[in-house]
Amino acid sequence: MKNFSFIVTLLLFSSLLSAQQKEWTLEECVNYALENNLQVKRTELDLELAEIEKRDAIGNLIPSLNAQARNSWNTGLTQSATTGILVNQTVRNFDANVTAALTLFDGLRNFNQLQRAKMSRLASEYSLDKMQDDIALFVADAYLQVLFNKQNLEVLKAQNQVTQEQIQRTQDLVDAGVLPEGDLLEIKATMADEKQRMILAENQIQISLISLAQTLGIRDYQNFDIVDRDYGIFGNEILANSVYDVIEQAKEERSEIKIAEANKELAEMDVEISRGAYMPTLSAFFNYNTRETGQDRIIGREIDPNNPTQRIGFVQGTNQEVLAENIIPVLGSPRPFFDQLYINDGLTYGFQLNVPILNGFATRNQVKRNEVNVKRAEFELKQAELDLEANVYQAYTDAKGAFEAYEAALVAADAQERAFEYATERYDVGLTNAFDFSQAKIRYENTQREALRAKYDYIFKIKVVELYFGIPVRDLKF
Incomplete structure (x- = not known):
């Protein structure tokens, strides 16, 4: 039994360790965000509400x-249902009814409402597609930022x-008397500055990881x-197309235009629905009803033994009483x-016709x-089309500019690398001082960082063009 408990504990620990060590790819991050991001979930709720609205419209047709x-x-002084006399009593009554109704004609308002509900659901689907595209780009940007920070480190x-x-x-070289001690101090100062920048770079990695995790909806920041x-x-072959081709394709595919x-x-369906209020409404109805009471019922009649006769009038002229049983x-x-x-x-059934005549211009004003x-x-x-054209043109231009900047950054990095190698050779033989060597090293480091930044900036911007x-x-593809 102890061995079994040890094995179970070991398996649980191993699974926990493997879960903590999971490293996310960009594809996994995007897919996870599309399923768990809060903004996506809120947009999915709008789609559910649109589906409910559609079912409401269908229900109006049945x-x-x-x-x-x-x-x-x-309880109290009430009229007896059997005798008609007011008496103090407690009466129990039961009644039930079933009513069915059907709208036969209402100016096609219910039909148009159904068509509107279908369109509303479609619009919600377009909104969800747009939100997913936006979140995917946001995740990609955050992911590439983490990657840039890591490679920068x-x-x-x-x-x-x-x-x-x-x-x-x-x-x-200082011990050999080739270089002054000031050069050694300069290099040590450079070392301290680099360590400080590495600490800042590590902090940037953690901050960017937390930002990405929050976008995904993950709270375990420490193990992410x-x-x-x-x-x-x-x-990059997408840039072989002209910007106008991309714009035309975006107008056909992008959710902004579809929305x-x-x-x-x-809006057009709302006009048709409001115009339906000008038309008469014809409906049919059917009602079945019944009732039951706890009051006593009349089972016969008899002469009152306590008062067998009653006066019903007088004979005219003699005033003689007229008596009856x-x-x-x-x-x-x-x-x-x-x-x-x-x-x-009992049954009640028939038709009901409502004809609008005058309602204070409410229908006309609504139309x-x-x-x-x-x-x-x-x-x-029209504004959405103009905005899309501007956004596509901007994204296309940014992508081309980013590609040119990336190529220039590679050339600069290669040149600075050779310059740094040359400065290193001169420094090793004492032909240059530590300050000039440090400056060459900093310039080389900056060009490497700029090449990384330009690369990931271009990757992101080309993906924006691909989405358009x-x-x-x-x-x-990444």
Whole structure:
């Protein structure tokens, strides 16, 4: 039993350790964000609400059926249902009814409402697509920022390793009298500055990792990390297309235009729905009702033994009383519950026509209001097209500029590398001082960092152009 417990503990520890050591790829981060990001989830709720709205519209086209039952007690001075006399009593009554109704014609408002609900759901789908694209780009940008910070730290570490080696070489040259001691102090100062920058670079890595984890909805910041992978340049062939080709493709594929078009159609449907209020409404109804009571019922009649006669008038002229038999009802127990329901049931059915005549111009004003909304939606569609053109043109220009900047950064980095190698050779033989060597080293380090920054900036911007060109977010290559 102890061995079994030890094995279970070991397995749990191993699984926990492996979970803590998981490193996320960019594809995994994007897919996880699309499933768990809070903004995506909120947009998915809008899609659920649109689906509910659609079911509401469908429900308006089918008959309504409602049942009602009531059992009540009435205590006090009430009229007897059997004798008609006011008496103090407690009466129990039960009634039930079932009503069905169906709208036969309402100016096509229910039908148009269904079409609007379908369009509203489609617009919500477009909004979800746009949100997913935005989140995917945001995740990619955050991921590449982490990767840049990590590789920047590697550059700093590599340069620091060179500095450490130079300290030993400088110490030997100082001991040999080739270099002054001031050069050794300069190199040591460079070492201290590099260590400080490495600490700052490590902090930047943690900050960027936390930012990425929050975008994904992950709270375990301490154990979150990404795969250290050198992403290549993919998709630059997209720039072989002209910017106008990309713009036309974006107008066909991008969700921004589809959302604006859907909003325009929704506004047009609102006009049709409001115009339906001008038309008469014809509906059919059917009602079945029944009732039951706990009061005694009349089972016969008899002469009142206590007062067998009653005066009903006088003979004209003689004023002689006219008497008649005093007949009173004989009460018995109420009929059984279901017998009363069967006897007392009834049906009500028919048609109802409502014709709008004058309603304070409410219908007319609503139609006019919705027509204004149509014009507004048309302007918003045109504005969305203009904004998309500007955004695509900006993204295309940025991508081309980023590629040229990346190529220039590579050339600069290569030139500074050769310059640094030359400065190193001169410093090793005492032909240059430590300050000039440190400056050459800093320039080389800066060009390496700039090359990294330009690379990841270009990768991100080319992915923006690919999205505008209609490539699905899950098909982007990194």
